[in-house]
Every structure is written in structure tokens, then in C-alpha cells.
Amino acid sequence: MSIEATSPQDTERWLCAGLCLIRHEDLTADALTSAVPWLLATLAESPALPPPAFIADLGRLVAGVPLAPSAPVPDTQPRLRAAVRAYDDHVLARLAAEPHLEAVSTALARLPETLRPRGVAFLVARVLSRMGFTAGSPVSPALARRVLERPPTELLQAGYTALRESGTSAALDRLTEGYEALASAARRAHALLGDAESFTLENLEHLQGKAQRMALEQAVEAAEALSRTLPPKLRARPVSTAPLPMALEDEAAFPQGGFSSVSNVGSLENLVTSELVYMEDEPNLDLFDVRYVEGELLYYTRDESISVRRRRVITFVLPPDLVDARVKDAGVRWQRVVVSMGLLLCLVRRLSLWLGSEELHFRAVFLHAHDGAVPLEAERGLCELLLREWRARGTAEVLTASTLDEVLTDAEARAKRARVDLVLLDASSQVERMSHPGASRVERHVLDLSGPSPRVRTIRDKREDLDSRKSEAPMGAALNNDPWEAWVGVTLELAQGLL
Structure with a gap:
């Protein structure tokens, strides 16, 4: 007062x-x-x-x-x-x-x-x-x-x-x-x-106006609160994808190449400087020319090895029905959609730390509505601000797509050269939308935001999806009394699933 x-x-x-x-x-x-x-x-x-x-x-x-x-x-x-x-x-x-x-x-x-x-x-x-x-x-x-x-x-x-x-x-x-x-x-x-x-x-x-500033503050506060509940380190599960050559901008951060030995084959810029002692000022043929013709000059040779790392692509999909999550639940300080944006930021930060030895790429994809509009335009602008640091590094991007099928098809194509995880933030409780016949190699996770207490479901095939719903129903019912504890639980569950 x-x-x-x-x-x-x-x-x-x-x-x-x-x-x-x-x-x-x-x-x-x-x-x-x-x-x-x-x-x-x-x-x-x-x-x-x-x-x-x-x-x-x-x-x-x-x-x-x-x-x-x-x-x-x-x-x-x-x-x-x-x-x-x-x-x-x-x-x-x-x-x-x-x-x-x-x-x-x-x-x-x-x-x-x-x-x-x-x-x-x-x-x-x-x-x-x-x-x-x-x-x-x-x-x-x-x-x-x-x-x-x-x-x-x-x-x-x-x-x-x-x-x-x-x-x-x-x-x-x-x-x-x-x-x-x-x-x-x-x-x-x-x-x-x-x-x-x-x-x-x-x-x-x-920032454009006080409303966007408040949304950014609240999303970062939610990310801080969720991050405090995560352990400092989680063990990553074994992966089956082989290491691949890393991106060119990453190579610049590691001491690759360099002179490794001396050879009789090479270019003039790699010539051993002591070979110049055979050059003479006389116009006649000198020993340097003879050694050049005979292939006896010495050159440094470079180690042209390529650094390889496992490649990871993590895609967060935000469909237009997420507008239904613009509600504030009892026991939670922020709107449901704001906490989900904080969860996204929390996971990007922690996974960047935990998987620093891998080539990580984060994608946030906002889907169009049936009429072509993007109902989550405000959330898209907020996401661009939240991921600005990673976007500047080239390790994150914020995109739009027409349909979920388009995103799943793209994820399946990327899965040929990387491990791909796809997280759908779903507020309509339609898990069947993630059942895509051509995305069998993509790890699919659904964050169900249709109720006050969120739930996570992992989909690998149709049978496992049905079993997952049955096994997780009691846990979801138990957490209904404390929505914030449910957010803490799904954050840990998603972090473990993405590792």
C-alpha cells in the first residue's frame, strides 16, 4: 500500500x-x-x-x-x-x-x-x-x-x-x-x-512496448524457476548415430590441420625455408633448380584431419491451438503459455551445457492456422528474443511452417545424418497428430498442455503411444492437485528424454 x-x-x-x-x-x-x-x-x-x-x-x-x-x-x-x-x-x-x-x-x-x-x-x-x-x-x-x-x-x-x-x-x-x-x-x-x-x-x-517486456521477464523468471529444479548434470543415454564432420564455423574453434611432417611433394607456399640456401645469383643453372626438377625439394605437409562430432537437431513445434494455453492456473505464477516458453529456454540452456561436445541445433517452428495466419505472432517474437544469443551463434532458428506433416517430413530427412528429437507443445490433447508413418526414426515427444497439469508422452510407434497414455494417466491424476509440481516433473522428464 x-x-x-x-x-x-x-x-x-x-x-x-x-x-x-x-x-x-x-x-x-x-x-x-x-x-x-x-x-x-x-x-x-x-x-x-x-x-x-x-x-x-x-x-x-x-x-x-x-x-x-x-x-x-x-x-x-x-x-x-x-x-x-x-x-x-x-x-x-x-x-x-x-x-x-x-x-x-x-x-x-x-x-x-x-x-x-x-x-x-x-x-x-x-x-x-x-x-x-x-x-x-x-x-x-x-x-x-x-x-x-x-x-x-x-x-x-x-x-x-x-x-x-x-x-x-x-x-x-x-x-x-x-x-x-x-x-x-x-x-x-x-x-x-x-x-x-x-x-x-x-x-x-x-522490445516493442511494455507488454512484450513483461512477457519476456516472466518467461525468463519461469526458466529460472524450472532450471533450479533440475540437477546440475544428467547422464546422456547411448546413441546409435555415428559421428559426422562438424560445421565449418565450428572447425574454426578447434586447432585442426597444421604442419605434421616433411615430404618431397607439396606446393611452393609450404616449401621448407632452408631449401632456399641452394639458390645462387649466377644466371646459370643452380642446385635449387636441379633439386626442383629431380623432385628432391622438401615441403611441409599438413594434417588435414577433420574434427567429427555427433549431430543433434532438437525441434520445438508450436501449433496455433496453443492460444488456448493463454490462461493462468491456480498455484502457478505465470500463464500456461508463458511457462512453456520458459521451459523451452530452460531446456536450450541446459542441453547446450550438457551436450557441449555434440553439434547441437535448435529449431522453434510456429505452425500456420488453416487460413494461413500465425495466431502465435506475439509468442514468435518473444521466442526470437529468448533465443537471440543462440541465433547469433547460428545454433538456433525460429521458423514458421504450414502443417505439422511438413515439419515431420523435414525431421525424417534430417534424421538420415543426425539424431532428431521433435517436441510438440500441444494444447488440444491430440497426440494422434504426431503419428506419422514416415517419421519412425524421429524421437517424438508431446507436451500436453490441455489441462492445468502438463504431461509428457514419448512416441516411437503406435503401440508404444497407446501404452504410454495408460501408464502415465495415474501420474497425471496425482499431480492435478499441484500444477507447478507437474511442470517441474515434465521439465525433468523432457530433459532426460532429449538426452
């Missing part, structure tokens, strides 16, 4: 006094000038602000500017001084020790200069959300802009005056309650920064 403002004058005093509590060794006008864009951008995100110094402190921390939590607190009420000290210990110290701070700082530094205030505002909102902070003070954007447009020296003078005067107790009480709420919320929070913050900042300039 936010703290209600009493009057515009109190809000102005609250804002000026709060700026004077920035944890800086020697607070100057320049430091205040850099914090103004962060405050305005945060106000655009939310009409209720935390203590203003928190926004400036977080912005300076992620920008790599050292804070000074041991600096003396300006002369003010004893309760406010104690609240600021508690804020130093429980908020700033926690933020400075966060393991994701470096990744967040790097992602923010890579943003264009014009987007950095928006990035700081996003971080403020995310940290407050992780802490569960709800004691923000409502501030009129027009009033805040009018106050912050004043010269920094005038703001500091007004702030120090407000901190000392007895007639500003209402504004100081609001500041005190805000700092106390920050310290209390930080003590209860599990983590203040995470993967979602760095991931979203890396993609901030590509």
Missing part, C-alpha cells in the same frame, strides 16, 4: 530532502544532475516512488560508480538517521554483493545512452517487485518535473533545509517510513537481482 501525499508542498520537501540522502561521499551538483533522468524515467514506470535516493543509488551502483554507505547521514531526525543506516546494511550491501550485478551492469552499459534512464527505471521496478515493496509515495509527474528542473544547487539547499526544519515532519515521516519499508522488504527477499534483469536489459532496445 502506498503512502498518501498530504500536500504539494510536503511532496516537494519529500523529494528535495530525499535527494540529499544519496549515499555519496561528497554529494555534488553533478551527481544530482545524473540522477534526474533516472527519477523521471522511474516516475513514467510507476506513479508511486520509493525514497528518491534509492533510485539514484541503484543507478550509480549499476553504472559502476562506488557508493559510500559509511558516509555520515545529514543532520536530521534520529529515526530517519537510523532508517538510513538500516537501508545501508540491508539494501545497498545486498545489492553490492549480488552475483548478477556484474551481468546487469554490463547489459546496461551496452545500451544506447538515450535508453539508459529507461534501463535504470526498469531495474528499480524489478528490484522493488522482488522485494515486495509497496510503500511507495505517489508523486505528480508535473510536480516532479517542475521541481527537478530547478538548478541542482538550489535542490540541495532546499533538501538540507527540509531535513533540519521541524515544520517538515510530515515529509520526513514519509521518508522514514519508506526507508524502513525498504530495509524490511530486503531482509525478506530471496534475491534482489537475477537472470531476468540482465536478459531483459540485453534486449531492451528490441
